[in-house]
Amino acid sequence: FDDLDRLYAQVKAESGRIDVLSVNAGGGSMLPLGQITEQHFDETFDRNVKAVLFTVQKALALLTDGASVILTGSTAGSTGTAAISVYGASKAALRNFARSWIINLKERQIR
Numbered sequence: 001f002d003d004l005d006r007l008y009a010q011v012k013a014e015s016g017r018i019d020v021l022s023v024n025a026g027g028g029s030m031l032p033l034g035q036i037t038e039q040h041f042d043e044t045f046d047r048n049v050k051a052v053l054f055t056v057q058k059a060l061a062l063l064t065d066g067a068s069v070i071l072t073g074s075t076a077g078s079t080g081t082a083a084i085s086v087y088g089a090s091k092a093a094l095r096n097f098a099r100s101w102i103i104n105l106k107e108r109q110i111r
Helices: 002-014 038-059 085-104
Strands: 018-023 063-071
Touching: 002 038, 018 038, 038 063, 038 085, 063 085
Parallel strands: 018 063
Antiparallel strands: none
């Protein structure tokens, strides 16, 4: 996540703040339950969940009060679909992040 540190250092130097943060991460292979490997799971969650978490977390100091954070999800996060269960679970995690972060950031009116 060194790239994020460099990005946010540049944002801080040039504007000093973020009013809107749009986080769009996604991807994953289609595998039925019997073929899912630990590597497949880790790659999908690293890309779709871990990267989103740290993108937002590292931006917190730059987010203005009242800022907006937009997370791109998928209908796969709320409906079961054969062969993309890991991807769907990763997108369901984003829904929970959004619900939890609204509470965590309420005092700063970040939504």
